[in-house]
Structure formats: C-alpha cells, structure tokens
Amino acid sequence: MKPDLFEAPDYYNLDELLTDEHKLVRDAAREWVKRDVTPIIEDYAQKAEFPTQIIDGLAGIGAFGPYIPLEYGGAGLDQISYGLIMQEIERGDSGVRSTASVQSSLVMYPIFKYGNEAQRKKYLPKLASGEWMGCFGLTEPDYGSNPGGMVTNFKDMGDHYLLNGAKMWISNAPFAQVAVVWAKNEEGRIHGLIVERGMEGFSTPETHNKWSLRASATGELIFDNVKVPKENLLPNKSGLGAPLGCLDSARYGIAWGAIGAAMDCYDTALRYSKERIQFDKPIGQFQLQQKKLAEMITEITKAQLLAWRLGVLRNNGTATSAQISMAKRNNVDMALKIAREARQMLGGMGISGEFSIMRHMMNLESVITYEGTHDIHLLITGLDVTGLNAFK
Numbered sequence: 001m002k003p004d005l006f007e008a009p010d011y012y013n014l015d016e017l018l019t020d021e022h023k024l025v026r027d028a029a030r031e032w033v034k035r036d037v038t039p040i041i042e043d044y045a046q047k048a049e050f051p052t053q054i055i056d057g058l059a060g061i062g063a064f065g066p067y068i069p070l071e072y073g074g075a076g077l078d079q080i081s082y083g084l085i086m087q088e089i090e091r092g093d094s095g096v097r098s099t100a101s102v103q104s105s106l107v108m109y110p111i112f113k114y115g116n117e118a119q120r121k122k123y124l125p126k127l128a129s130g131e132w133m134g135c136f137g138l139t140e141p142d143y144g145s146n147p148g149g150m151v152t153n154f155k156d157m158g159d160h161y162l163l164n165g166a167k168m169w170i171s172n173a174p175f176a177q178v179a180v181v182w183a184k185n186e187e188g189r190i191h192g193l194i195v196e197r198g199m200e201g202f203s204t205p206e207t208h209n210k211w212s213l214r215a216s217a218t219g220e221l222i223f224d225n226v227k228v229p230k231e232n233l234l235p236n237k238s239g240l241g242a243p244l245g246c247l248d249s250a251r252y253g254i255a256w257g258a259i260g261a262a263m264d265c266y267d268t269a270l271r272y273s274k275e276r277i278q279f280d281k282p283i284g285q286f287q288l289q290q291k292k293l294a295e296m297i298t299e300i301t302k303a304q305l306l307a308w309r310l311g312v313l314r315n316n317g318t319a320t321s322a323q324i325s326m327a328k329r330n331n332v333d334m335a336l337k338i339a340r341e342a343r344q345m346l347g348g349m350g351i352s353g354e355f356s357i358m359r360h361m362m363n364l365e366s367v368i369t370y371e372g373t374h375d376i377h378l379l380i381t382g383l384d385v386t387g388l389n390a391f392k
C-alpha cells in the first residue's frame, strides 16, 4: 500500500468549533491510525482477518468506552470527542471502527446504562482495556430490520435462565469473550442477557466469504440450552427500546465515522488528480474531475456540520433518535457516493489495494446496511415528519 499521506480537509474551519481537548483526542487517534492501522490494514482486509494486535492501541486512544466514566475504566470524554475518535478510526477502516463501535456502544453502553453496579464493576474495566472483547446479538436469520419479531428466548428455571435461539451477522462474535444478547422471556418481553464464552451450549461460528468489512470478524451466536446465571440479566431496562437505545449511540458514532472514510477517499482522489497526467495535463485540470472534487468537499463539509451539531445536542442530552437516524443515513450515503466517485477518478488504480478507496467503498456497503438500512432510516424520518407509521 502507498505511504499514508492523509491530510484532513477542513473547508469551513470547523476546528474553531472544537475545544483543545477535542483536538488533542482527535490528533492522538489520527497519529495512531497513521502509525498502526493504515500500514497493515489492506493486508488484513485481503486475508479477511481482524488484526488483534491493534486492540491495545484502540484501548490506548480511548476507543473502548470514550464516554463511559473514568471510574469504570472508560475515557470520560464528551460526545464530540467520541465522534472524532470514530471519524479517525474509520478514516483507516470501517471494519476497525465497527469493532470499536460494538465494544463501546453496543456492549459497554448497555452494561453501563441498563446493568447493576456489580455488572458494571465486573465487565466495564476489562472491556475498556480490551482485555475482554464484546459483541451484540440482536439480528436473527429471520428478523433483521424487524428485530421486535425475534424468536431467541429464555425460560426461568428457578436458579438460572435457559437460553435458546440464534443470532447472525454479529460483529466481533468469533473472538468475543462477552455477548450482550437480546431475547424474549416467557411473556414475550425483550431483555438483555450477558452471555460469556465457555458457557455450555454457546458457540460462535465465523461468517466467511464477505466482500465487505473484511478486516472485521463477523459470526453467528448459537444458543443451545445455554444456562445463563440469573445475575447476568440486565435489570434496568427491557422491551425493544433497550436495544434501540444502544443503536442510537452506535448510529451517532457511525455518522462521524463515515466522514472519516469519505475524507480518506477525497484526500486520495485530490492528490491523485494533481499527479496523474493524461492528455499532457494533470487530470485535476479537467472540469469533469473538478466537479467531482467540488461536490465531494461540499458534501463532506455538510456532513461535518451535521455531525458536530448532533454532538452538541447529544452533549445537552436533547438529541432525538430521529435526528441521529438522519445523520447516520445522510453521512453514510454521502461517504459511499464519494467512495464510488473517488474510485472512478483513480481509473484502473482505483480498484487496486495500493489505494484505500475500493476497500472503503466495499466496507461502506455494510455500513449503509447495518444499524438500520438506508431505507429504514428514510422511514424513521418519514414517520417523524408525518406522524404516520409506514412500518405497520
């Protein structure tokens, strides 16, 4: 792969909206990605393997539980710092950002928010340091966009719960020590259960043959009469709102992360357009190529403003789920379109692993699908503005 010459675009001087702490956190993450992620990630994506050696580094930049309080091992940062960390990691690779998102927003967040003190103390410090990795099991073979229909269930056996069912498309599943699993009780109410690797009847087969997020491990979660201790039930929230609350936090991080992937594609295409000579001119001198670059930087700038404003609302505790949904949809769509245009700007070189663009482009096909597909997010905004529910 080419040396990492990345320079982050900031067309509207958005750095002026950031505090010194935000910039410090972002720059540390940026440096770490340059040093430890971009030099190796193409190889790992080609091999379809998650680079486990970067787990310590992810913990070091505060990517595991950025906004979880320090007393539980988190970084105790605000929502904008959390977003900036996700942006920088996804600038390197969406698969690596997925691993961090799942650990923070889908495993640590529910334990912190819906768990009791004993659960927080037992799991959060180990998850924050990366000693334990976690996964989040919501999607099932027959219930993706409609998770409320899930069939995974548990029965109260007196001194333990008996868990049965299966989850699929689960990020981090193949190597996670801890799984936050959503399942229905005998009354059909959804609860979160913490399932640990090694529990009898629990297995996590890896999903192969992915053309997207190849540097992120994906798998199934199979529960065959798994005895789950009663103290592993998350006591403080139940119903579909509980997993959806986690998705709010993760979708917010994705809205920032997608900007990172888009920036990397734009920056690569911009540099290439000045170096590549055709018809005796740099291709960047042709109007059609300039149109692409002009549209890219405009869309990146709009997405940055959306994410920053959403961060302010999240810090104030006033961001709605629908506002988060809009930012996730818009920014991922923006990044995918930029990746496709940037890939064309590199001509044949655009399909090569010498450059990051094709990997970003393929990764973003998953990012536009998980945590609510693009169409599901359109329906969320549609419901919000009309008050009419298209899901029913």
Ligand SMILES: Cc1cc2nc3c(=O)[nH]c(=O)nc-3n(C[C@H](O)[C@H](O)[C@H](O)COP(=O)(O)OP(=O)(O)OC[C@H]3O[C@@H](n4cnc5c(N)ncnc54)[C@H](O)[C@@H]3O)c2cc1C
Binding pocket: 102, 135, 136, 137, 138, 139, 143, 144, 145, 146, 168, 169, 170, 171, 172, 212, 213, 218, 366, 369, 370, 371, 372, 373, 374, 375, 376, 379, 390, 391
């Ligand atoms: C790489 C990867 C990693 C993932 N990681 C995780 C994870 O860690 N944990 C987890 O729980 N899940 C995870 N997922 C699952 C992901 O969230 C689901 O794939 C996603 O929610 C879509 O579900 P589905 O694949 O079953 O598609 P479906 O729900 O079957 O949707 C198929 C198509 O129908 C459309 N559609 C569905 N309902 C409607 C409707 N009402 N109106 C209009 N169109 C509709 C969808 O938009 C989509 O285009 C992951 C997925 C991928 C690809």
